Amino acid sequence: TSQDDVEMVVDETFECQHQQNRNEENIGPEDIHMKECEIELKDVVKEGHEKADPSQFELLKVLGEGSFGKVFLVRKIIGKDAGSLYAMKVLKKATLKVKDRVRSTNERNILADVGHAFIVKLHYAFQTPGKLYLILDFLRGGDLFTRLSKEVMFTEEDVKFYLAELALALNHLHSIGIIYRDLKPENILLDQDGHIALTDFGLSKQPLDGSKTYSFCGTVEYMAPEVVNRKGHHFAADWWSFGVLMYEMLTGNLPFHGASRQETMNQILRTKLGMPENLSPEAQSLLRALFKRNPQNRLGAGPNGIEDIKRHEFFATIDWVALEKKQVRPPFIPAVSRDDAFYFDSEYTSKSPRDSPGGPVSASAHEIFRGFSFIAPGLLEDSTCISNGSTNNGQNRMPFNNDIPGVKTGNFQDEYTVMQELGRGTFSICRLCEHKSSKKQYATKIINKSGHDCREEVEILLRYGNHPNIVTLFSVYEDLNYVYLVMELLKGGELLDRILAIQQMCESEASAVLRTVVSAVAYLHEHGVVHRDLKPSNLLYASVHQTPESLKLCDLGFAKQLRADNGLLMTPCYTANFVAPEVLKRQGYDLACDIWSLGVLLYIMLDGKTPFASTPNDSPEMILARIGSGQIDLESGRWQAISQEVKDLLRQMLHIVPQKRPTAAQILRHPWLWQQPPPEIRQTENSAYLAASKEATAALKGAVNATFRAIASPQAANVGPVGMSELAKRRAKDKVNILR
Numbered sequence: 001t002s003q004d005d006v007e008m009v010v011d012e013t014f015e016c017q018h019q020q021n022r023n024e025e026n027i028g029p030e031d032i033h034m035k036e037c038e039i040e041l042k043d044v045v046k047e048g049h050e051k052a053d054p055s056q057f058e059l060l061k062v063l064g065e066g067s068f069g070k071v072f073l074v075r076k077i078i079g080k081d082a083g084s085l086y087a088m089k090v091l092k093k094a095t096l097k098v099k100d101r102v103r104s105t106n107e108r109n110i111l112a113d114v115g116h117a118f119i120v121k122l123h124y125a126f127q128t129p130g131k132l133y134l135i136l137d138f139l140r141g142g143d144l145f146t147r148l149s150k151e152v153m154f155t156e157e158d159v160k161f162y163l164a165e166l167a168l169a170l171n172h173l174h175s176i177g178i179i180y181r182d183l184k185p186e187n188i189l190l191d192q193d194g195h196i197a198l199t200d201f202g203l204s205k206q207p208l209d210g211s212k213t214y215s216f217c218g219t220v221e222y223m224a225p226e227v228v229n230r231k232g233h234h235f236a237a238d239w240w241s242f243g244v245l246m247y248e249m250l251t252g253n254l255p256f257h258g259a260s261r262q263e264t265m266n267q268i269l270r271t272k273l274g275m276p277e278n279l280s281p282e283a284q285s286l287l288r289a290l291f292k293r294n295p296q297n298r299l300g301a302g303p304n305g306i307e308d309i310k311r312h313e314f315f316a317t318i319d320w321v322a323l324e325k326k327q328v329r330p331p332f333i334p335a336v337s338r339d340d341a342f343y344f345d346s347e348y349t350s351k352s353p354r355d356s357p358g359g360p361v362s363a364s365a366h367e368i369f370r371g372f373s374f375i376a377p378g379l380l381e382d383s384t385c386i387s388n389g390s391t392n393n394g395q396n397r398m399p400f401n402n403d404i405p406g407v408k409t410g411n412f413q414d415e416y417t418v419m420q421e422l423g424r425g426t427f428s429i430c431r432l433c434e435h436k437s438s439k440k441q442y443a444t445k446i447i448n449k450s451g452h453d454c455r456e457e458v459e460i461l462l463r464y465g466n467h468p469n470i471v472t473l474f475s476v477y478e479d480l481n482y483v484y485l486v487m488e489l490l491k492g493g494e495l496l497d498r499i500l501a502i503q504q505m506c507e508s509e510a511s512a513v514l515r516t517v518v519s520a521v522a523y524l525h526e527h528g529v530v531h532r533d534l535k536p537s538n539l540l541y542a543s544v545h546q547t548p549e550s551l552k553l554c555d556l557g558f559a560k561q562l563r564a565d566n567g568l569l570m571t572p573c574y575t576a577n578f579v580a581p582e583v584l585k586r587q588g589y590d591l592a593c594d595i596w597s598l599g600v601l602l603y604i605m606l607d608g609k610t611p612f613a614s615t616p617n618d619s620p621e622m623i624l625a626r627i628g629s630g631q632i633d634l635e636s637g638r639w640q641a642i643s644q645e646v647k648d649l650l651r652q653m654l655h656i657v658p659q660k661r662p663t664a665a666q667i668l669r670h671p672w673l674w675q676q677p678p679p680e681i682r683q684t685e686n687s688a689y690l691a692a693s694k695e696a697t698a699a700l701k702g703a704v705n706a707t708f709r710a711i712a713s714p715q716a717a718n719v720g721p722v723g724m725s726e727l728a729k730r731r732a733k734d735k736v737n738i739l740r
Contacts, residue, residue: 616702
């Protein structure tokens with residue numbers, strides 16, 4: 001989190017209270033001027049182990065900056081953890097006030113002693129004559145604030161997950177006597193798997209003998225009433241902030257936020273909070289239980305502690321044991337193979353990573369922070385904890401259309417050499433590009449901004465590119481006329497080219513291909529995303545060996561994510577209260593269209609030709625008429641040797657009525673996708689592969705393209721059984737009127 005933010009809030013609120021002539025008896029012991037000896041620390045470095053120093057770390061990027069220090073992305077270059085990426089927090093001793101020194105050493109003490117799945121881990125701590133260094137987990141997913149500002153608000157399922165993990169982290173702190181006191185989205189980071197990690201313990205407090213503490217600290221909008229009125233607070237203050245965070249994630253707004261700090265404090269102390277109607281009864285109930293101004297009545301503050309929160313109906317579907325073991329899948333998984341600092345604020349990442357010399361300090365400064373050095377025990381014992389993260393040396397990030405983080409601006413060709421064309425579309429061209437520094441090659445999709453708004457494509461790739469069978473987006477650049485999507489280079493070629501080369505796939509390979517593709521489509525559908533352009537040319541092999549498992553879904557230029565009427569992204573598990581029926585109907589239609597396209601793909605793989613187009617010259621009207629008839633031949637020719645099981649599946653996938661097609665999840669469970677034929681059958685089938693002539697290859701490729709062009713044409717919107725047409729409905733109505 002920004003140290004400027006904490007500094008501003010604390011300093012201004014202290015000044016505000018001095019102006020109000022605070023009573024001396026209400027000042028807590030932490031407000032009294034500290035003596036230097038009160039912030040000495042014992043040495044926790046294990047005997048016989050190497051002590052870290054700045055020379056062991058390579059500075060890669062600036063991740064954050066405050067009034068008295070910076071946070072860098074660094075790589076360890078010496079020691080058995082060489083190659084590992086860390087976040088390095090550097091504090092200048094000369095600029096630290098007495099209370100700042102207390103916070104810095106306090107944060108180091110807590111992080112050294114606390115070990116929990118959902119709390120950031122301290123790996124090293126050391127000092128030089130001018131600076132203090134904390135070496136922490138590098139959490140690639142950025143902070144929850146960045147994701148919340150991008151999504152505006154989360155679904156209740158998302159919120160339930162994040163709150164449950166957060167509750168376990170807070171409970172752990174409370175169990176060892178620590179009040180966190182600075183809960184807000186900026187202090188909750190996401191790791192590479194999407195799990196939370198609580199960070200920034202500079203304002204945390206460990207009261208003596210269970211007594212109250214009286215500091216006025218934190219960010220005012222998240223403060224509990226007992227913190228605001230300085231009557232003394234304890235662990236229950238964290239559960240109020242927990243409620244504020246829940247409200248903000250569910251609604252996109254803070255529950256108490258006035259025009260001034262004083263007005264906000266007055267709201268916290270007196271205003272009755274109304275509950276938004278779109279929240280579920282369970283969510284409203286939990287918020288009411290957390291927003292109790294008397295801390296003794298607040299949920300989580302009773303003798304049962306967190307158990308009361310766990311038993312609340314809002315968390316009824318949470319498996320707490322599995323959650324603590326990180327066995328519950330997070331709602332959002334960062335695509336960690338792209339630029340390591342992609343999810344961090346470009347205001348900082350665009351700066352040169354230079355650790356400036358520390359300012360002049362007193363002769364006793366090093367003694368003040370005696371015992372600051374620290375090495376995590378795990379690093380001393382485990383030599384395998386080496387990160388494989390890579391860095392991308394891009395410069396100057398700025399938001400794309402002001403709402404997508406991580407997009408770079410400037411001259412793309414300053415960093416990449418643009419090479420030959422790989423493919424071409426209506427509004428884009430894909431070229432081979434080489435990164436000038438690393439010499440790594442990528443496929444870069446260059447999109448003309450005047451002809452196509454690629455925001456949706458970028459957002460979907462950023463959210464869901466972590467799936468192993470969806471192409472990975474590494475970087476996004478933007479200039480005045482173009483957007484550049486730097487993606488992984490898939491060297492194995494198109495699936496269609498493999499089909500053309502062998503003319504007909506055996507069932508074993510076709511089932512493996514379909515299983516791979518459907519797993520990616522099911523993942524997208526589960527998150528409310530429809531691809532809408534599932535054709536063989538958009539499926540590429542990552543491996544030159546063209547193994548089915550290496551197939552990746554590409555070109556999400558026509559993909560869409562389900563949105564509510566207000567434009568907010570929604571997922572299928574939580575749409576009933578927000579999305580109009582006609583939107584849901586359209587979404588269901590789009591999902592079914594993806595299934596139909598997968599059916600066409602399966603047909604082509606098994607038969608070597610398309611089901612509805614005979615030649616590249618077939619018109620869209622002719623193709624759509626054949627589709628509308630609902631008739632497909634699965635009995636003659638090669639189909640005589642194909643199993644009945646796959647033919648039944650194919651008929652379901654190509655059903656003319658969208659509602660009668662199976663879902664991607666249902667297809668994924670179909671036994672044909674998982675049955676492997678005996679080795680002798682597989683060998684016999686493979687021996688039957690024949691190289692296609694150039695003429696036949698061109699004809700099939702043209703027919704495939706004609707089929708998908710027809711489906712994308714305006715006429716396709718009306719395709720369906722004859723009985724579903726408006727003319728048939730009118731005729732039926734007329735017939736009824738005549739009979740009357």
